[in-house]
Amino acid sequence: MEKIIAVKKEKELMGIRRRIWGIALIAAVLFTLLTGHMRAYAAGGLDLSTDYPGISVKPGDSLSIGLNLENTTGSGLDADVSITSLPEGWEGYLQGGSYQVSRVHVNSGDEGASLTLHITVPGELTEGTYQASVLAYAGEGIQDTQTITFQVNQVNAGKGSFTSEYPEQEGPSGTTFSFSTTLINNGLKTQSYSLSSNAPAGWNVSFTPSGETTKVAAIDAEPGDSQGLNVSVVPPEGVEAGEYAISCSAVSAEETLSTDLKVVITGTYGLSVSTPDGRLSFDAQANKESDLTLDVTNTGNVDLENVSLTSSLPSGWTATFDLEDNMISSLPAGNTTQVIVHVKPDSDAITGDYAATFTASCEESSASADFRVSVKTSTLWGAVAVLVILCTVGGVGYVFRKYGRR
Numbered sequence: 001m002e003k004i005i006a007v008k009k010e011k012e013l014m015g016i017r018r019r020i021w022g023i024a025l026i027a028a029v030l031f032t033l034l035t036g037h038m039r040a041y042a043a044g045g046l047d048l049s050t051d052y053p054g055i056s057v058k059p060g061d062s063l064s065i066g067l068n069l070e071n072t073t074g075s076g077l078d079a080d081v082s083i084t085s086l087p088e089g090w091e092g093y094l095q096g097g098s099y100q101v102s103r104v105h106v107n108s109g110d111e112g113a114s115l116t117l118h119i120t121v122p123g124e125l126t127e128g129t130y131q132a133s134v135l136a137y138a139g140e141g142i143q144d145t146q147t148i149t150f151q152v153n154q155v156n157a158g159k160g161s162f163t164s165e166y167p168e169q170e171g172p173s174g175t176t177f178s179f180s181t182t183l184i185n186n187g188l189k190t191q192s193y194s195l196s197s198n199a200p201a202g203w204n205v206s207f208t209p210s211g212e213t214t215k216v217a218a219i220d221a222e223p224g225d226s227q228g229l230n231v232s233v234v235p236p237e238g239v240e241a242g243e244y245a246i247s248c249s250a251v252s253a254e255e256t257l258s259t260d261l262k263v264v265i266t267g268t269y270g271l272s273v274s275t276p277d278g279r280l281s282f283d284a285q286a287n288k289e290s291d292l293t294l295d296v297t298n299t300g301n302v303d304l305e306n307v308s309l310t311s312s313l314p315s316g317w318t319a320t321f322d323l324e325d326n327m328i329s330s331l332p333a334g335n336t337t338q339v340i341v342h343v344k345p346d347s348d349a350i351t352g353d354y355a356a357t358f359t360a361s362c363e364e365s366s367a368s369a370d371f372r373v374s375v376k377t378s379t380l381w382g383a384v385a386v387l388v389i390l391c392t393v394g395g396v397g398y399v400f401r402k403y404g405r406r
Helices: 002-042 379-403
Strands: 046-049 054-056 062-071 077-085 091-096 103-106 109-120 128-137 143-152 161-164 168-171 177-184 191-197 204-209 218-221 226-234 242-251 256-265 271-274 281-285 290-298 304-312 318-321 327-331 336-344 352-361 366-376
Touching: 046 128, 046 143, 062 077, 062 103, 062 143, 077 091, 103 109, 109 128, 161 242, 168 177, 177 218, 177 256, 204 242, 218 226, 226 256, 271 352, 281 290, 281 336, 290 304, 290 327, 304 336, 327 336
Parallel strands: 054 143, 161 256, 168 256, 271 366, 281 366
Antiparallel strands: 046 062, 062 109, 077 103, 077 128, 091 109, 128 143, 161 177, 177 226, 191 218, 191 242, 204 226, 242 256, 271 290, 290 336, 304 327, 304 352, 318 336, 352 366
């Protein structure tokens, strides 16, 4: 009997233990579910982040900052996204895919959603720290905010620059050299730059803003602004061949910028056409050749080759030069070559003054001389004309004397 009672008690205790374990298990499951649900919402349900929450910027910068939005609620949802704060004068918007967006669907888990924050920094800024904030909101308690810090200082702004696309050019004396330069203000405020050069004595250097015609001695540039300048360099007349360095400067209260230019003078080229006595006129007769001596001089400091001679004459006139192919094959610097030209007026040319031009030219230079040509009638034909007139008058007189008046 006692054994039976003991067995019953043992069974009752085992039942009680099972019920306790069952209740404990149920409680544990409920606790896990409840605490898990609470953790999801305690974390806000959304996680908005960026890889670069602190950035150094310069005035005028345009920024594209990647944002990642994760959903930890356990199910997909739609979230409103917006820029909740921006520094005064700054501009920005949010992009998703190829659209500007204000609401985005966020899948649950690692996939999330990607956004891009576009920021335009003003052209003028003072040094300091600036902040912008972005909010993702899907209902009370399901939200997150990402704040990005922007640092602006003089070091970030950096030094300006003054550069030339083609800083070295070459050509003969008498050439006007034109250099295209760019002046950039990387500072934090508008600067006025004074422009100057250290060109050799006798050289002329001037500055003209791109697209304009007025020469300037100074130019203003806003922060981040790029100013195009055309630098005109004119060497003095007769400058010797060689290399010439020209440094141009842009000086403001904040900085001194410079660009080094180089001009290579290949030589001085020049020709002149005249006569041994300097007279630029001669006499000629119709349909008869008259010889004219021309002095062709190389007035430069570089030897010239293949100097050709040509003429410009009245209609029907001809001119031939005592040169093979009407060309001086070589004319050393400073030397003169005499050329004989045979000029023949037209057979119908009447007495009077005519103009004739003779030109010497080569690849590097050319020169012309204008002559006055006085055409005179032949004395033989004048004598014949007088004789005819005398004969005519004599014949008429003879007739009147012999036959009288009838």
